[in-house]
Amino acid sequence: MNRELYNRINIFFSKKENQIFRGNPVSDEEIDKAQKELHVKFIQDYIDFLKNFGGSYVGVPIYGFNNSKMLSSQTVVDITNEFRENYKQDNRCPIIQESYVISITGSGDPVMVTPSGEILIFYHDSDSQEIYSQSFSELIEKNL
Numbered sequence: 001m002n003r004e005l006y007n008r009i010n011i012f013f014s015k016k017e018n019q020i021f022r023g024n025p026v027s028d029e030e031i032d033k034a035q036k037e038l039h040v041k042f043i044q045d046y047i048d049f050l051k052n053f054g055g056s057y058v059g060v061p062i063y064g065f066n067n068s069k070m071l072s073s074q075t076v077v078d079i080t081n082e083f084r085e086n087y088k089q090d091n092r093c094p095i096i097q098e099s100y101v102i103s104i105t106g107s108g109d110p111v112m113v114t115p116s117g118e119i120l121i122f123y124h125d126s127d128s129q130e131i132y133s134q135s136f137s138e139l140i141e142k143n144l
Contacts, residue, residue, distance in 0.1 A: 001048040005137055008144060009049075011057060023054025024066035034065070034077050040100050043117050045136040059143030060111075061103050076100055084112045093122045093129065102136075111139075 015023045031050060035042055042050075046064075049056075055075075063076050074082075080101045081087075087093045091096030095114055103111035111121050111132065119133040135138040 001045045001137055001138065001140075005140060006048075006052070009053065009140065012058065012144060013053070013056075021057035021068050021070050022070055023056045023064065023068040023071070026050040026054050026065045030065050034075070038080055039069065040098070040115075042100070043060075043113055043136055046102065048095060049136070049140070060139065062140075063102055069089055076102060076128075079110075083112075086124075092124075092127050095120065095129070096122065099101050 012018050028051075031042060031047055031143075036142075048065040049062060049070070054099060055064040055071050056062055057068055057070050061071050062121055063074060063079055064133060065075050067073060067075075080096075080099075083093075083101050085094055087096050096110065096112060099112040099114045099120070101110045101112045105121065106113060107123075109121050109123050113136065114120050115134045117135060118131050118138065120130045122129045133142060
């Protein structure tokens, strides 16, 4: 994550009304364990975000670990495994099996990081998908 974006996020969380949206930093051990369990390698921007802010709301919910009080306690592992299981039987979204879910839209659609690092939304009502952003940082910049 570039320094400018990191500073913008810190400024956002420094405002009293936004402090409730900030999670707590995540350890390297938690990150390593999750990557092994999900059989993925998290992109560096997501790792940097988790290590600094935990699961936080930055205009969009970003799940990880040590989530803010405004998010559920579900981890990236919980959410990813749930969506993988839900879409496994009917093979509606095969890419989810090799991706990890970092957010959920208000409509219940998974927002995932693909192996190439793109941020993809799978619209469960229409069985279609869309590249929402080219990177995790772009996702944050669009919503912050």
